Amino acid sequence: MNKYRSHNCNELRRKDVGQKVLLSGWINKKRDHGNLLFLDLRDNYGITQCIINKDSSSFKELEKIQLETVIKIEGKVIDRSKETFNKEIPTGEIEVSINNFSTLGTCKELPLPVFSDQEYSEEIRLKYRFLDLRRKKIHENITLRSKVISFIRSEMGKYGFLEFQTPILTSSSPEGARDFLVPSRLNPGKFYALPQAPQQFKQLIMVSGFDKYFQIAPCFRDEDARADRSPGEFYQLDLEMSFVEQEDVFNVVENLLINTFKKFSNKKLVSEKFPRISFAESMLKYGTDKPDLRNPLIINDITEIFFREDVSFEIFKKLVKSGSKVRCIKTNDTKNKPRSFFDGIDKWAKEQGASGLAYFTFEEDDKIFAKGPVGKFFSEEALKEIMKITHAEVGDSIFLACDKQGNLEKITSMAREKIGRNLNLIDENTFAFCWIVDYPMFELNDQTKKIQFSHNPFSMPQGEKDKINFGNPLEILAYQYDIVCNGIELSSGAIRNHIPELMYKLFAIAGYDRKQVDEKFSGMINALSFGAPPHGGIAPGIDRIVMLLANEKNIREVTMFPMNQNAQDLMMNAPSEISDYQLKELNLSLKSKK
């Protein structure tokens, strides 16, 4: 028999009444009636109410004992009378009468209460993460994370994928995010990089003939944090398949995600086939490549209206002439919304750094007219044209903004979300997935005006390889795709370019000559020259999947030991200074601190 417990704290029921039991756990809560003490004992599994009265020799000691002390109790399971059942917990029909107890782990005065629904500052939670993790909600989140990961593992096994580990110490890559670097002792002056993703390795695994690979892979990127982005490290379900086209990857991942979300959440899936939206369409209709499809609002381009003679909105007309565009969001049946609703949105837009959002509402007496501060600038004909483009009816309103395309996309995208929330159009009880497909291979860097890879340089360009229009690289699309759910980018992937000659051509466009490519990507290029299968894959973000399933807005709520926004671990005191000896061994010297 186990020394510490015969049962866990969620096991005992009425059928156990009369049994002598051993329970161990934390003191969750005490209720002291002077001559009678109730004590809730908690472990990973649940809570059992224990009871002791003043006749017992242990009574005085238990009365004084600190919450969160770890104790072992020896006692007898007894029946509760019906009026005293606790329906909140599964063990609520019994209690354990304490015969004696021993302390297994003492507890100092707590810096934060464990048994409480209060919220605490991140600082105190992260510093005392081991206490924070005892609390119900986050304890359940972390447990959920474990279950989701093991479910995914077993599913991937069923689909015939093999799980492999890839190196953590690898080489720095010129593209992408900032690397975390690790100095090499044996190779003075040289550095390893932690992998931003096992990108090259997974392709090499395909070249090695393993056909289907996956890994719950740690990824390291030295970029600034966001609510849905941990600083430093995160996990991806990294997977890669040989002899596949985009469709084959989609099938596997759609199945996996749908099974996972059905199993671990009660929220409705808007559609079991993920709709596919091209990058270009998404940027136009939603202003972003991660649209929240729960939001029914759509953005329309109405730039052409501002070339008309019968539109006198001179500010916009002038901007349009110099290359700006006008885009708008239509809201249904908002004619009775108070002025404050419209002005609130306009004010909000200005706070976001835009020049505001103009608005008007379609109304009708003997003819169509627009009500609102800028309504007078539009003729009836122009209004009818806008109604046609936006599928608007009388009573609907239009919010419009004018700017250069990039800024315009940003503000209309944010406005779509803001207006959708204000009008309560977003159903929080659903998951709306979609594929974003047909990403451009290249993009123009705004600052340098040079052409660069827009996503992954190893993606396969679309089209027959001899017919691709290399003269107009910005037109080249890639077999590059993202999964988005509720406005959160869950994963991105691609069919890879396994043809070295084609890869040299593409890298040349991005400004790398053959020699540079050979140097920077020697492992890859070399491998692709020795019989590489066509292959492709994707890498869904585990943390974000769990975040959605746990209904959390912040990734730290599903991460066991996260760092804070400044990439510090307040509990372990990382990063920390190192000794002169360590520096010397690594051939490093520090610039003097300012």
Added chain:
RNA sequence: GGGGGUGUAGCUCAGUUGGUUAGAGCGAUCGCCUGUCACGCGAUAGGUCGAGGGUUCGAGUCCCUUCACUCCCGCCA
């Protein structure tokens, strides 16, 4: 690097127009209480009002600087 929010007791927060000795709940300590499950009741301790500077007869409150945490922009192939 930039913008917003927050910072008052161990924890969560209140604090009026600048005005006497800065409050509450939880927690801690002490006492009372035999059916609670957010037990109840009474008492006690606990404060560099994030830090520094300024304005003022007087600053938790106003101004400036700065620090920490957080959200966002930039960044994240």
